[in-house]
Amino acid sequence: MASPELRRYSSEMIRESILAAGVLINGHFVFADGDHSFNKLEMDNLWDHPNQLALILHALAAAESLPEADVLIGVPSGGQRLVTTMHELGFDERPIAWLERIPDGRKQDFRFRAKADRELALSASSPRIIEDVVTTLSSVAGAVRLLRPDVQEIHALAIWRRGKAKPQYSTGFTAHYLIEEELPTYSPEECPVHRK
Numbered sequence: 001m002a003s004p005e006l007r008r009y010s011s012e013m014i015r016e017s018i019l020a021a022g023v024l025i026n027g028h029f030v031f032a033d034g035d036h037s038f039n040k041l042e043m044d045n046l047w048d049h050p051n052q053l054a055l056i057l058h059a060l061a062a063a064e065s066l067p068e069a070d071v072l073i074g075v076p077s078g079g080q081r082l083v084t085t086m087h088e089l090g091f092d093e094r095p096i097a098w099l100e101r102i103p104d105g106r107k108q109d110f111r112f113r114a115k116a117d118r119e120l121a122l123s124a125s126s127p128r129i130i131e132d133v134v135t136t137l138s139s140v141a142g143a144v145r146l147l148r149p150d151v152q153e154i155h156a157l158a159i160w161r162r163g164k165a166k167p168q169y170s171t172g173f174t175a176h177y178l179i180e181e182e183l184p185t186y187s188p189e190e191c192p193v194h195r196k
């Protein structure tokens, strides 16, 4: 059990900071995968709120309940912005292995940006994948595909899990979240706005 001084941020503090930064937006949204929702999580808004951003990045860097990691991997592009800012603000100094989207690939198709990134990531005994928002875990699975779950202890840490992780995206690593609060999504046929 973490001591009180180690567990600096309660889940209430984290949630309050996120909401104070205006990240949770209400409306009617159609996502890239075709689903509709009345809630969108716009994590970029954190960067307009330095105090809330610092608290969230601190919480991600500290991640008291996770085993020690030796390399950080940000999922493009939200997770990468988080690890970059963690470095810039001096909250985390672990090396970063960079990924990039495969041009014309699917949303979760990634590759290492350079040979050095691949070598760094595969030499880690416990890489930690950072993501901002998770729905099915498909984006994290896209990063895990580039690693070696058979010999590496892989953990993923995201700010918010808003959906149910799909089993096919959940193998080879352990997932952790600062906030787990499901926000309903609907297929176009089920969406209450469009349903006749």
Ligand SMILES: [Zn+2]
Binding pocket: 028, 036, 037, 188, 191, 192, 193, 194
């Ligand atoms: Zn709709």
